[in-house]
Structures are given as structure tokens and as C-alpha cells.
Amino acid sequence: xxxxxxxxxxxxxxxxxxxxxxxxxxxxxxxxxxxxxxxxxxxxxxxxxxxxxxxxxxxxxxxxxxxxxxxxxxxxxxxxxxxxxxxxxxxxxxxxxxxxxxxxxxxxxxxxx
Amino acid sequence: xxxxxxxxxxxxxxxxxxxxxxxxxxxxxxxxxxxxxxxxxxxxxxxxxxxxxxxxxxxxxxxxxxxxxxxxxxxxxxxxxxxxxxxxxxxxxxxxxxxxxxxxxxxxxxxxxxxxxxxxxxxxxxxxxxxxxxxxxxxxxxxxxxxxxxxxxxxxxxxx
Numbered sequence: 001x002x003x004x005x006x007x008x009x010x011x012x013x014x015x016x017x018x019x020x021x022x023x024x025x026x027x028x029x030x031x032x033x034x035x036x037x038x039x040x041x042x043x044x045x046x047x048x049x050x051x052x053x054x055x056x057x058x059x060x061x062x063x064x065x066x067x068x069x070x071x072x073x074x075x076x077x078x079x080x081x082x083x084x085x086x087x088x089x090x091x092x093x094x095x096x097x098x099x100x101x102x103x104x105x106x107x108x109x110x111x112x113x
Numbered sequence: 114x115x116x117x118x119x120x121x122x123x124x125x126x127x128x129x130x131x132x133x134x135x136x137x138x139x140x141x142x143x144x145x146x147x148x149x150x151x152x153x154x155x156x157x158x159x160x161x162x163x164x165x166x167x168x169x170x171x172x173x174x175x176x177x178x179x180x181x182x183x184x185x186x187x188x189x190x191x192x193x194x195x196x197x198x199x200x201x202x203x204x205x206x207x208x209x210x211x212x213x214x215x216x217x218x219x220x221x222x223x224x225x226x227x228x229x230x231x232x233x234x235x236x237x238x239x240x241x242x243x244x245x246x247x248x249x250x251x252x253x254x255x256x257x258x259x260x261x262x263x264x265x266x267x268x269x270x271x272x273x
Contacts, residue, residue, distance in 0.1 A: 007116055014128060021129040025136035025203045033196035037135050087129060090122040097119030 005092040006085030010055055015040070019048055020083050023058060023075040031071035049073060057082060133203070137266050140204050141193040141258045142212075146183060150216075151251030153179065154223070158243020161227075184212075190258065205265050215257055219246050 011020050018038055023029055035045050052058040057079030061072045075083065117125065153176055160172040186192075190208050191199040223239075223246045230238035 012117070012125065014125075017125055018128055018132050021132035022136065025133045025200055027191075027198040027200055030196040033194075037132070087126070090117070090125050090129075093117060093122035094119055094126070097122075 003081065003084035003088045005089040006082070007089040008082045008086040010051070010057070011082055011086050015044075016048055016052065017086075019045075019052065020057065020075065020079065023073060024080060024083050026074075028061075028072045028074040031073060034073065052079065055079075133269060134266060136197070136199055136203060137262055137269070139193055139197060140190045140199055140208070140262050140265065142187045142190055142254065143193055146187055147251050147254035149183065150180065150254065151247035151249075154219075154247035154250055155240070155243045158223070158227075158239040158241070158247075159237075161239035161243075162237045180216075190261075203265070203269070205261075205268070208261055211261065212254075212257070215253070216250075219250055219253075222246055222249075 011017055015038070019034065022034060022037060031042075031045070034040075035042060038045065040048075049058060049060055053060055056076060059074050059076050061074070063070050063072060157172055157176050161169050163169075190212070191201065191204050223242045226242035226245055227238045230241045235241055
């Protein structure tokens with residue numbers, strides 16, 4: 001991963017970090033899969049998705065298959081860039097602490113979590 | 114929020130690795146794939162033993178087409194269920210080639226077993242070989258995918 005370190009305050013809280021990390025490895029994730037994997041309630045997960053959607057980090061798509069309504073969530077390019085930058089910032093923090101001093105963690109984004 | 118300290122950063126990276134592992138655990142073929150392939154292998158052996166060249170040709174073409182369709186639907190292990198689609202770079206480039214190589218090797222094993230059984234005087238050599246290899250497909254396929262998942266997880270950990 002060669003993203004510029006950019007600490008992202010919106011992503012960093014543990015629940016949102018887990019959500020974005022899950023989405024980052026997938027093209028899309030079904031709402032139910034995310035709920036079961038993260039062990040969150042429907043309402044808690046919906047709230048987090050809304051926050052991330054408002055920030056332009058995830059896209060929520062509602063589809064119908066087999067007469068059932070399904071919700072698929074995917075990371076947007078902006079969300080992926082933010083996640084990659086955040087991971088790079090976390091690694092930079094560790095590298096600095098370990099004395100490698102390879103990279104500066106970068107500025108924190110001004111977002112409020 | 115200020116920058117995290119090293120301990121927080123390490124915990125966050127661990128949490129990210131855990132979620133990545135959850136997605137890697139989903140890399141597999143659907144449940145029907147290996148069982149269906151094994152059953153089709155047995156069926157093809159039975160058809161070959163009927164000794165009608167046109168029937169054998171038709172069954173082989175049908176087998177190839179059905180497999181191509183099923184493999185495509187499974188998206189080379191990226192859609193075990195309808196609950197998520199794993200990113201191609203997480204699955205890795207070699208899964209498709211390895212699964213197809215596995216099938217080609219077992220195809221060669223089927224021919225070899227069939228010839229051996231025929232030389233030994235078996236009445237239904239292709240059926241015998243089809244059953245043996247069909248069982249190997251149904252049991253070996255999931256084992257192969259589990260090995261690929263373990264390998265991919267360790268590769269991604271090294272890359273992290």
C-alpha cells in the first residue's frame with residue numbers, strides 16, 4: 001500500500017474502523033453479512049452506515065432479489081483513499097514509535113467523529 | 114481527536130487485520146460446486162462406459178460448458194454466498210489457475226486410472242475411475258481452497 005499517511009478522525013473510532021476495514025476487502029457486502037460479522041444491531045449498523053454515507057465514504061444500494069429487499073454496501077473511491085491513508089498513518093505512528101522514523105503520520109483530518 | 118499513540122495504532126491495525134481475515138475466510142467455491150463437479154465426473158465415466166462416441170462427445174461438451182458456467186457464477190471463489198463479493202486483489206491472481214490446474218490433473222488421473230482398470234480387465238473402467246476421482250474432487254476441492262485461504266492470509270500479513 002503506497003498511500004500518503006493521512007489520519008482520518010471519521011474512520012478511526014473502533015466500530016467505524018471495523019466497518020470500513022471489512023468493506024475495504026470486498027467489492028460489496030450484504031447488510032446482513034456486515035451485521036453478523038461485526039455483531040452489531042441493525043439500528044447501530046444503519047447509523048454508522050449513514051454517517052459514512054454522508055461523508056461520501058460508502059455507497060448503500062437497495063436491490064430486490066427473490067422477492068426480498070437486499071441492501072448492499074460498498075466503499076466509494078473516496079472511502080478507499082481515506083482508509084488507505086488512515087492505515088498508512090497508523091503504520092507511520094508505529095514506525096516512529098519503533099524508531100524507524102520512516103514516515104510522518106500526516107495531519108489529522110478536521111472531521112468530527 | 115489527536116493522533117493515536119503507538120499502542121492505539123497497533124490495536125487499530127490488529128482490528129483491521131481481523132476484518133480482512135473475516136473476508137478471506139469467505140474465499141471459497143459455493144457448497145454445490147465441488148459436490149456437483151464430483152457427481153458430474155461420475156456421470157461422465159458412466160456415459161463413457163456406454164461406449165457411444167457421439168454420446169461421449171456430447172457429454173464431454175456438456176460437462177465443459179456446465180463447469181464453465183458454474184465456475185463463472187462462483188466468480189473463482191469470490192462469491193461463496195450471495196452475502197459479499199471478495200475483491201480480486203484479496204483473493205489473489207492464482208486461485209483460478211490453481212483450481213483449473215487441479216481439475217486438469219484430476220482429469221489426467223481419470224484417464225490413467227481408467228486405462229489401468231481396463232488393462233486389469235475391469236468391466237466398467239471409466240465408471241471406476243470416475244467414482245474414484247469424483248470422490249477426490251468432492252473431498253479435495255474444499256481442502257485445496259482451505260489451503261489457498263491460509264496461504265493468502267499469510268501473504269497479506271507479510272505484505273501488511
